[in-house]
Amino acid sequence: MSLLFGPMHQHIDGHKEVTAHNEIIHLDVPEIIGVALSHGNIEANILVKEGDHVKIGTKLAERDDGFYVPIFSPVSGTVKSIEKRPSTSLKPVMHAIIENDFREDTVELKTISEEASKEEIVEFIKQMGIIGCGGAGFPTYYKYQTDKCEHLLINAVECEPYITADARMIEEKSYYFKTGVRMLLKASGARDCIICIKEEKKDLIELIDLMFEGDKRVSVLKLKDLYPMGWERVMVYEALNAQYERFPIEIGAIITSATTAIYVGRATITGLPINEKIITVSGDAVKSPHNVLARVGTPFRNLIEACGGYTSDEVIVLSGGPMMGTSLRSDEVTTRPAVNAITVLTYMVYEEYPCIRCGACANNCPSGLRPVNIIQALKAKDFDRLQRLKVTDCVECGLCAYNCPSKIPVTENMRRAKRLLNARKQS
Amino acid sequence: MEIKYHAGPHIRSTRSTKIIMLELTAALLIVWLFSLFRYLGMGGAYARQIILIPIVSVGVCVLTEVLFALFYKKNVAKHLKGSFPWITGLILALTVPINTSLYALAVSAFIAIFFGKLVFGGFGDNIFNPAAIGRVTILTGFASSRLLDVVASPTPTTTIADSGWLLNQSGLQAFLSQFGGIKNMLLGNYFGAIGETNTLLIIILGIILSYNEILDWAVPAFYMGLIFAGTTIVGLIKGAGFEYGLFNVLTGGVAFGAVFMLTDPVTNPNTRAGRIVFTCFAAFFTVLIRYKASLPEGVCYSILLANILTPTIEKYFDGKTIDRMHKDTITVTLIILLSLFGIILIGLSLDVNDYPAVMALFKNIAGGIGL
Numbered sequence: 001m002s003l004l005f006g007p008m009h010q011h012i013d014g015h016k017e018v019t020a021h022n023e024i025i026h027l028d029v030p031e032i033i034g035v036a037l038s039h040g041n042i043e044a045n046i047l048v049k050e051g052d053h054v055k056i057g058t059k060l061a062e063r064d065d066g067f068y069v070p071i072f073s074p075v076s077g078t079v080k081s082i083e084k085r086p087s088t089s090l091k092p093v094m095h096a097i098i099e100n101d102f103r104e105d106t107v108e109l110k111t112i113s114e115e116a117s118k119e120e121i122v123e124f125i126k127q128m129g130i131i132g133c134g135g136a137g138f139p140t141y142y143k144y145q146t147d148k149c150e151h152l153l154i155n156a157v158e159c160e161p162y163i164t165a166d167a168r169m170i171e172e173k174s175y176y177f178k179t180g181v182r183m184l185l186k187a188s189g190a191r192d193c194i195i196c197i198k199e200e201k202k203d204l205i206e207l208i209d210l211m212f213e214g215d216k217r218v219s220v221l222k223l224k225d226l227y228p229m230g231w232e233r234v235m236v237y238e239a240l241n242a243q244y245e246r247f248p249i250e251i252g253a254i255i256t257s258a259t260t261a262i263y264v265g266r267a268t269i270t271g272l273p274i275n276e277k278i279i280t281v282s283g284d285a286v287k288s289p290h291n292v293l294a295r296v297g298t299p300f301r302n303l304i305e306a307c308g309g310y311t312s313d314e315v316i317v318l319s320g321g322p323m324m325g326t327s328l329r330s331d332e333v334t335t336r337p338a339v340n341a342i343t344v345l346t347y348m349v350y351e352e353y354p355c356i357r358c359g360a361c362a363n364n365c366p367s368g369l370r371p372v373n374i375i376q377a378l379k380a381k382d383f384d385r386l387q388r389l390k391v392t393d394c395v396e397c398g399l400c401a402y403n404c405p406s407k408i409p410v411t412e413n414m415r416r417a418k419r420l421l422n423a424r425k426q427s
Numbered sequence: 428m429e430i431k432y433h434a435g436p437h438i439r440s441t442r443s444t445k446i447i448m449l450e451l452t453a454a455l456l457i458v459w460l461f462s463l464f465r466y467l468g469m470g471g472a473y474a475r476q477i478i479l480i481p482i483v484s485v486g487v488c489v490l491t492e493v494l495f496a497l498f499y500k501k502n503v504a505k506h507l508k509g510s511f512p513w514i515t516g517l518i519l520a521l522t523v524p525i526n527t528s529l530y531a532l533a534v535s536a537f538i539a540i541f542f543g544k545l546v547f548g549g550f551g552d553n554i555f556n557p558a559a560i561g562r563v564t565i566l567t568g569f570a571s572s573r574l575l576d577v578v579a580s581p582t583p584t585t586t587i588a589d590s591g592w593l594l595n596q597s598g599l600q601a602f603l604s605q606f607g608g609i610k611n612m613l614l615g616n617y618f619g620a621i622g623e624t625n626t627l628l629i630i631i632l633g634i635i636l637s638y639n640e641i642l643d644w645a646v647p648a649f650y651m652g653l654i655f656a657g658t659t660i661v662g663l664i665k666g667a668g669f670e671y672g673l674f675n676v677l678t679g680g681v682a683f684g685a686v687f688m689l690t691d692p693v694t695n696p697n698t699r700a701g702r703i704v705f706t707c708f709a710a711f712f713t714v715l716i717r718y719k720a721s722l723p724e725g726v727c728y729s730i731l732l733a734n735i736l737t738p739t740i741e742k743y744f745d746g747k748t749i750d751r752m753h754k755d756t757i758t759v760t761l762i763i764l765l766s767l768f769g770i771i772l773i774g775l776s777l778d779v780n781d782y783p784a785v786m787a788l789f790k791n792i793a794g795g796i797g798l
Contacts, residue, residue, distance in 0.1 A: 316437060327437070356444055356693050359696075396435070401435075405447055406443075407443065
């Protein structure tokens with residue numbers, strides 16, 4: 001009912017043409033690598049110490065608090081130090097600083113047969129430390145520990161502007177993608193697999209159609225170029241015409257990003273963990289935007305320099321895309337398995353006007369929230385109303401602030417309201 | 428090279444409040460230009476008035492804001508840039524008749540900005556449409572403050588109000604021919620408020636502004652649609668003919684109020700569902716005031732009355748959109764049907780008059796008391 005409730009999404013200029021078709025830069029592995037020994041902001045148990053010799057695939061740390069996430073060394077070399085450094089999640093976390101010996105030695109790599117059982121595949125994904133590569137980094141195995149799955153959705157939507165890494169990964173690693181999807185299909189126990197992709201990526205759709213020719217279980221769903229089409233709830237609604245309370249498994253769906261599927265396929269065939277990634281380096285303040293194949297643990301600066309460096313005096317460096325990316329204070333931060341893009345934009349100060357209560361923030365909110373009312377409640381410190389307005393359902397997609405004609409930092413206010421409400425709940 | 432911190436999202440749409448207000452200003456100036464050509468041709472005092480009315484109105488509005496900013500020791504330029512007083516001034520100028528005294532206009536412009544907007548906290552915080560406040564001040568406080576050297580013949584609304592609002596088919600035809608028929612009324616060549624008469628131009632501007640996302644098309648569409656549908660049904664039932672509904676939409680600033688005043692986002696609800704309900708009330712009040720109150724034109728009053736309901740409507744629709752969809756769809760549909768039914772009911776209670784007979788009656792009365 002868009003007549004009464006607004007469209008709840010928005011077309012945003014994608015700027016994808018700048019990196020969609022040019023060559024992929026293969027970045028040299030740097031001499032010093034910094035591997036974050038945490039999963040997101042959650043510290044992991046560190047298993048190595050200064051002076052240890054490590055190989056590609058040596059387990060450096062593991063998170064084991066209900067979620068199991070091992071962290072592997074992406075290079076071979078010597079651990080120089082274990083120290084706290086700024087990371088892509090803003091909070092400083094422990095890093096293993098590894099001096100690369102360029103021997104590229106690997107530990108004994110374990111692969112898995114395509115004939116393996118569901119349980120074996122899920123365990124394999126868990127032990128390989130495969131996490132969601134779409135940006136959030138949720139441990140992949142966790143979603144597959146179920147026998148209620150009917151539909152497997154592969155997210156190749158990439159609705160954030162500038163980012164083309166998913167599409168390029170599928171093109172470049174199509175064999176891994178095919179294997180990964182089949183393994184995930186088995187691991188999920190689903191009846192069918194729907195690969196969701198934006199309708200204008202015609203070449204890629206053709207490629208995927210060809211890839212799964214004859215496999216009746218796999219189909220491609222073409223979605224409109226709208227933001228945030230790649231958000232799970234929107235995608236599930238488009239694909240299955242259903243809504244859910246907390247997790248998509250409630251309606252029998254599992255969603256995994258295309259890049260994650262590629263790494264499942266890669267691990268199946270080679271036994272390698274996520275030790276390198278294609279990362280889109282783009283934005284209006286980087287000289288020559290490209291997709292860059294870089295080893296995990298490479299400083300952002302190396303990737304940006306490989307693309308010709310900065311073109312503005314004042315820039316913002318984002319881990320991720322321009323809508324949901326995290327603004328970093330330094331380009332010394334190193335890449336992690338969950339990083340899919342580095343966006344460099346010219347720093348802009350927007351002139352703010354009073355709120356005219358036009359409701360553009362509410363019309364376009366994919367969660368169906370009313371930021372204009374939430375800000376009123378925030379200003380009045382009306383916690384009951386904040387609760388009633390369900391501010392905690394906000395996913396911070398950024399559409400409200402993007403659309404605000406008065407250039408009010410609406411999304412930032414939403415974050416503040418959420419923090420305030422959470423702090424109150426705890427006290 | 429410096430790396431700055433920025434809170435996301437890191438890109439913004441090109442649509443801005445500044446552009447919205449500038450496009451609105453341009454649209455209002457186009458409406459004024461049409462009247463400028465019309466009245467310039469009439470020469471003399473008409474030409475003087477059509478130029479002075481917007482100058483005085485906008486001048487007083489801007490001056491009031493400047494004095495307010497000075498009084499509160501604010502940066503005047505910055506305050507004006509974020510307050511857009513000239514919009515109120517222009518709208519007010521376009522809603523008054525050509526023979527309005529400049530003195531009355533100046534007082535109303537001050538009241539519009541000061542009591543209509545600044546006392547509530549300024550742009551974005553006002554409850555009532557400031558221009559409507561100014562217009563009502565002239566209508567009620569300065570009704571007799573008219574220029575004597577500028578003769579404006581009666582407007583269609585005042586004329587038909589004197590005839591009890593409902594005529595039989597031949598009466599309506601005779602009445603309309605006095606103003607050059609429906610086609611002429613669509614093009615605006617008759618006396619009325621200086622900006623309200625050219626309905627066709629206003630509708631075209633409304634479509635352009637909707638397309639550019641300057642205003643929500645649903646507001647003028649539902650407002651004019653409801654008045655049109657309701658009064659057409661009344662016209663057909665009561666034998667006034669098909670043109671009765673069209674006449675009701677074309678006169679009395681219905682289009683101008685719908686496109687430029689009712690759509691003010693600050694004073695209407697901030698959800699589409701809320702805005703449609705708001706519009707339904709406005710349409711109902713317009714017809715109620717026209718047909719049943721002693722005032723010939725109900726648009727400005729109905730806008731203010733609907734403005735009063737805005738907080739209540741917002742309170743009703745408060746919550747998370749997705750949770751409310753089913754309930755809200757039912758509510759909105761019900762309110763649309765109820766307001767349409769209400770409009771028809773008010774219309775049906777009117778007596779049908781024969782226009783020439785009514786006019787003859789008036790002439791006799793006027794003759795009898797020596798006018």
